[in-house]
Amino acid sequence: MVELNLEHIYKKYDNADDYSVTDFSLDIKDKEFVVFVGPSGCGKSTTIRMIAGLEDITEGDLLIDGKVVNDELPKNRDIAMVFQNYALYPHMSVYDNMSFGLKLRKYSKEDIDERVHNAARIIGLEEYLDRKPAALSGGQRQRVALGRAIVRDAPIFLMDEPLSNLDAKLRVSMRAEIAKLHRRLQTTTIYVTHDQTEAMTMADRIVIMKDGKIQQVGTPQEVYDNPANLFVGSFIGSPAMNFFDVTLQNNRILDRKNNFSLEVPEGCLKVLQSKGYAGKRLKLGIRPEDIHTENTFIKVFPNATIKTTVNVSELLGAESQLYCKVGDQEFIAKVNSRDHIQPGAELIVGLDLNKGHFFDPETELTIY
Amino acid sequence: MKNNLMKKLMPYTFIFPALLLLILFSIIPIIISLVISFTNLDITGLGNWGAVKFIGLSNFINLFHDSLFLQAVGNTLFYVVIGVPAVIALSLAIAIMINFGQNRFFKLMRLVFYTPSITNTVAVAVVWTFMYNPSTGLINNILNQIGLGSVGWLTDQNVAKIALIILAVWKAIGLNMLIFLAALQGIPKDFYEAAELDGASWWQQTIHITIPSLKFSIFFVSVTTLIGWFQFFDEPFVMTKGGPLGSTNSVALFVYQNGFQQSNFGYAASASFVMFAAIILATLIQFKLQNKQQNG
Ligand SMILES: Nc1ncnc2c1ncn2[C@@H]1O[C@H](COP(=O)(O)OP(=O)(O)OP(=O)(O)O)[C@@H](O)[C@H]1O
Numbered sequence: 001m002v003e004l005n006l007e008h009i010y011k012k013y014d015n016a017d018d019y020s021v022t023d024f025s026l027d028i029k030d031k032e033f034v035v036f037v038g039p040s041g042c043g044k045s046t047t048i049r050m051i052a053g054l055e056d057i058t059e060g061d062l063l064i065d066g067k068v069v070n071d072e073l074p075k076n077r078d079i080a081m082v083f084q085n086y087a088l089y090p091h092m093s094v095y096d097n098m099s100f101g102l103k104l105r106k107y108s109k110e111d112i113d114e115r116v117h118n119a120a121r122i123i124g125l126e127e128y129l130d131r132k133p134a135a136l137s138g139g140q141r142q143r144v145a146l147g148r149a150i151v152r153d154a155p156i157f158l159m160d161e162p163l164s165n166l167d168a169k170l171r172v173s174m175r176a177e178i179a180k181l182h183r184r185l186q187t188t189t190i191y192v193t194h195d196q197t198e199a200m201t202m203a204d205r206i207v208i209m210k211d212g213k214i215q216q217v218g219t220p221q222e223v224y225d226n227p228a229n230l231f232v233g234s235f236i237g238s239p240a241m242n243f244f245d246v247t248l249q250n251n252r253i254l255d256r257k258n259n260f261s262l263e264v265p266e267g268c269l270k271v272l273q274s275k276g277y278a279g280k281r282l283k284l285g286i287r288p289e290d291i292h293t294e295n296t297f298i299k300v301f302p303n304a305t306i307k308t309t310v311n312v313s314e315l316l317g318a319e320s321q322l323y324c325k326v327g328d329q330e331f332i333a334k335v336n337s338r339d340h341i342q343p344g345a346e347l348i349v350g351l352d353l354n355k356g357h358f359f360d361p362e363t364e365l366t367i368y
Numbered sequence: 369m370k371n372n373l374m375k376k377l378m379p380y381t382f383i384f385p386a387l388l389l390l391i392l393f394s395i396i397p398i399i400i401s402l403v404i405s406f407t408n409l410d411i412t413g414l415g416n417w418g419a420v421k422f423i424g425l426s427n428f429i430n431l432f433h434d435s436l437f438l439q440a441v442g443n444t445l446f447y448v449v450i451g452v453p454a455v456i457a458l459s460l461a462i463a464i465m466i467n468f469g470q471n472r473f474f475k476l477m478r479l480v481f482y483t484p485s486i487t488n489t490v491a492v493a494v495v496w497t498f499m500y501n502p503s504t505g506l507i508n509n510i511l512n513q514i515g516l517g518s519v520g521w522l523t524d525q526n527v528a529k530i531a532l533i534i535l536a537v538w539k540a541i542g543l544n545m546l547i548f549l550a551a552l553q554g555i556p557k558d559f560y561e562a563a564e565l566d567g568a569s570w571w572q573q574t575i576h577i578t579i580p581s582l583k584f585s586i587f588f589v590s591v592t593t594l595i596g597w598f599q600f601f602d603e604p605f606v607m608t609k610g611g612p613l614g615s616t617n618s619v620a621l622f623v624y625q626n627g628f629q630q631s632n633f634g635y636a637a638s639a640s641f642v643m644f645a646a647i648i649l650a651t652l653i654q655f656k657l658q659n660k661q662q663n664g
């Protein structure tokens with residue numbers, strides 16, 4: 001059992017003018033797989049390194065099992081970490097790399113041997129124990145780095161972009177392997193990535209960060225369906241959410257240049273009006289898969305359609321991505337490839353506003 | 369066809385000037401001195417080539433019966449055995465300590481330790497001769513101040529060698545420290561972070577991460593330092609002339625004394641060849657050890 005609490009944590013580097021992490025609060029439960037995701041420089045590594053004890057915490061408290069550990073040395077926090085560049089000791093064999101921490105902690109020879117072989121079996125590197133890291137492939141090195149974390153049997157794993165040095169294909173398979181490893185070992189894990197796909201596929205809970213601040217915490221489904229603000233909406237999901245600048249007028253939203261006018265569903269309209277957005281500007285966000293080209297949809301919702309030109313059309317197998325344009329506004333629609341459209345064609349598309357998101361253009365917070 | 373030949377010749381034309389200099393000023397003199405070492409060439413021989421005779425190995429045989437030479441060999445071995453490890457250990461230790469900090473103080477220290485190696489040996493030796501002076505020198509004065517007796521730094525047979533080693537080590541630290549510093553800065557930071565999480569103390573990190581990561585620069589420094597100390601010359605030449613009673617004489621100085629002071633060129637050449645062979649042998653042994661360590 002292990003519980004991790006981050007309470008209003010701030011970080012300011014000595015040589016920096018600004019805080020790199022601001023008011024970071026999060027409770028991590030036992031066995032949870034939490035992913036920190038966000039654009040480069042948003043403070044993910046800084047946060048995970050503060051948890052590891054590699055960076056000082058400027059303000060706030062870090063609790064492990066209810067005990068403040070701000071001033072504990074890394075080795076006393078009982079945390080294992082996997083680094084982006086693996087950080088394998090180049091002059092040591094795979095076996096020595098994995099056993100180094102155990103030796104320093106004065107485990108018995110038999111115990112070390114058993115743990116290393118056990119970990120090697122889990123990561124599938126039993127035949128490579130005598131090799132030096134230089135004689136391993138990138139994927140194998142990554143496995144050794146995982147193995148080094150496994151042997152320690154630490155209750156908390158930290159991983160800082162462990163897959164970013166691997167090629168795309170290997171990354172997908174290692175992703176599955178790490179997920180499998182977590183199911184097997186049930187170790188509480190904090191995983192850092194800037195790849196939203198990794199975050200969505202691996203996480204129990206996602207923490208989305210920007211400029212050192214948490215934007216939203218939730219399950220992949222939650223942050224996908226109910227983004228807390230425009231940034232989360234745009235960051236999560238691929239291809240990204242489309243945004244339109246619109247004005248709410250009576251029961252319709254109008255494009256500023258009158259290229260289209262859409263009827264707002266009743267429930268949504270009530271909320272928008274009650275929050276005082278009648279006649280005001282809004283940002284409409286709609287995901288590519290919520291834009292439809294099927295005739296049935298267009299017949300049923302004739303008031304939710306836009307006439308567009310298709311610029312580019314990408315066939316991706318079962319689905320097609322249509323790069324459309326209305327006025328000078330571009331957007332992407334993801335449609336069934338049966339409805340594949342030739343580039344240059346004029347097309348009527350329907351926007352499923354029940355799945356749409358409305359954001360305040362100033363605060364960028366979600367209204368509905 | 370012709371083009372092909374040009375292509376093949378091209379690289380040789382590029383290295384030709386360097387090769388020419390090497391042959392002219394290194395290879396040919398080495399060969400000539402090897403030839404001389406088998407002759408009785410001396411000052412009369414220079415004027416009258418007819419008097420020069422090949423005398424086989426007798427120069428070499430004489431050398432190993434010459435107590436002055438044997439003493440010089442013993443002294444040189446002493447210099448090497450004490451000096452080389454001292455230079456490596458001290459410059460490594462200082463590099464590690466200087467690498468520890470980033471602020472101005474550590475930058476200043478870098479300068480402080482580097483300065484001796486860019487100053488002229490003779491000038492430095494003169495200053496140190498003053499400092500080593502038994503009655504008026506700085507060092508003995510300090511020793512007296514703290515209640516210790518005077519030491520005959522350059523006059524006591526047992527101490528003089530040490531005095532020269534201290535000076536030479538002090539002078540050699542700078543450059544080697546710089547080599548180690550450069551290598552230290554190339555060690556990725558995350559090795560230390562991983563080791564810290566593994567529970568390694570600062571000392572354990574130094575032993576298990578830093579030193580193994582510096583393997584190549586340690587090897588480089590030991591080879592160059594070893595060669596340098598086998599040829600130990602400047603310090604005894606300037607400060608003691610090999611005395612007192614030959615106790616600081618080195619093989620290089622012995623070669624100088626015989627060749628340029630007594631004009632026994634053949635004899636000096638043979639002594640220099642013994643030194644040459646010893647250096648080659650020591651370097652080969654080091655390479656072998658290094659290879660073994662790498663593959664083992
Ligand atoms: N040692 C440091 N000294 C000063 N500022 C730093 C230091 N390390 C990071 N920063 C700053 O802190 C901020 C957060 O950096 P951090 O490395 O945590 O970002 P990140 O989210 O991990 O980004 P990436 O995805 O590129 O790894 C950045 O603005 C960065 O410039």
Ligand SMILES: [Mg+2]
Pocket residue numbers: 044045046160161
């Ligand atoms: Mg990072």
